[in-house]
Amino acid sequence: MAEEKTEGQLLAEKLGFKITNAWEKVSNEDAKTIAAFANRYKAFLNAGKTEREVTALTLERVRSAGFIDIEQSLASKEQFVPGTKVYHNIHGKALNLAILGKRPLTEGAVIVGAHLDSPRIDLKTNPLYEDTDFVLLDTHYYGGIKKWQWPTVPLALHGVIFGKDGEKKTICIGEEEEDPVFVITDLLPHLSRDFDQKKMSEYITGEELDILAGSAPLRDEKATDKVKLNLLRILNEKYGITEASFASAEIEAVPAHRARDVGFDRSMIGAYGHDDKCCAFASIEAILTIADREEAPERTVVCVLTDKEEIGSMGNTGAEARSFEDFMAYLIAKTTDGSGDLALRRALGHSAMLSSDVNAAFDPNFPTVFDKKTCSYLGRGIAISKYTGGGGKYGASDANAEFLHHVLKIFDQNGVQWQYGNLGKVDKGGGGTIALHFARLGMDVLDCGIPVLSMHSPFELISKIDLWITYKGYLAFLQNS
Ligand code: MN
Ligand code: MN
Secondary structure, three states: OOOOOOHHHHHHHHHOOOOOOHHHHOOHHHHHHHHHHHHHHHHHHHHOOOHHHHHHHHHHHHHHOOOEEHHHHOOOOOOOOOOOEEEEEEOOOEEEEEEOOOOOHHHOOEEEEEEOOOOEEEEEEEEEEEEOOEEEEEEEEEOOOOHHHOOOOOEEEEEEEEOOOOOEEEEEEOOOOOOOOEEOOOOOHHHOOOHHHOOHHHOOOHHHOOEEEEOOOOOOOOOOOHHHHHHHHHHHHHHOOOHHHHHHOEEEEEEOOOOEEEOOOOOEEEEOOHHHHHHHHHHHHHHHHHHOOOOOOOOOEEEEEEEOHHHOOOOOOEOOOOHHHHHHHHHHHOOOOOOHHHHHHHHHHOOEEEEOOOEEEOOOOOHHHOOOOOOEOOOOOEEEEOOOEEOOOEOOOOOOHHHHHHHHHHHHHOOOOEEEOOOOOOOOOEEOOOHHHHHOOOOEEEEEEOEEEOOOOOOEEEEHHHHHHHHHHHHHHHHHO
């Protein structure tokens, strides 16, 4: 017979709040669903390591799910009806998706928004140079990286470059088994005595993060810079490009490894680019789940996939650009007869959004920077960040209590396990997301997403169950707000 609970135990159950490991509640059947979902996510990551690639992949998917190009629809007078599925392609690097709801858009849309860009190493506009029979690629890192983490990691090159004929060539080298890879070298420990005394932030500088790209010279007695010339010859044969082609190219060096299961229990996924492709994947899956249904959603649901978050969201593909407002204006024009700015402003102001971005998970190797009561943990569900920012909440979009209460109620009612997700101890650092760029428009916004270990490193870690729960959370929010 079970022992009777004491008054204290009963009171603790009634009044306290304890967040447990989400795997404990998972049935064998659920475990299979979660594993299958994780496998699809790994395939998504492997096929899309850059914002351009994920945009292209997602466009293909949403088109086959019946989404239509809003730019083309604007040419006709025909109004959108509830259930209409539309997309807006933002320069091939970002994407807005929507499914029109039954209620008027002036009552606001329900939005999930993630970013597709991840920290990486970009090639400079004139990257090729020869030094002691090596050709190196000069780079400029993108986003907040710990520079010393990137040497000796096999790298792949992704991007676009224009040939002499004016044709745009898509570059992807280092992802196939037989492809060559690229690498930034590091110093052997035997000669590293002086370097090892440096501050870690100065161990290797941004200017030193140059990528090894070749070492075999052209066979010609009289030519100079023969290794570089040989490399240009190879590139010209393969892509029709010349040295000047790099001036207008966008080429990103990213880790060449694939997403892998981590741990004996396969509970985690290690990969490049979880930030923020895991939340992007969960967001895309959520809106596509709604797209699959016969019935139109009550309110218009929107999925925003943006670029440039890692460098402050500026530029015409970032969240600070007006592309989202334009998208909403287009939707207003296609759903109301009066249209106009007032209707748009009402739609924006009455909208509600989850800014779907990753969170820093507690790391037992570095416990001192985390507040254990309010940080997120791998395997405990979707992480809620009331605010981000740094110092005295500086630069934060601090979510309103009323909206937090609304979101948590939806999660509780739909069995979505949530946890706290504050970035770290007060004054230990800080960060930001796209939240403030949407909050600026008047809508309620809350940061919430997936806890990550080793964030911004070449091999980030998430838990499969958090990915699954986050998808469920975004879906519940889109359907019940
Ligand atoms: Mn992020
Ligand atoms: Mn980030």
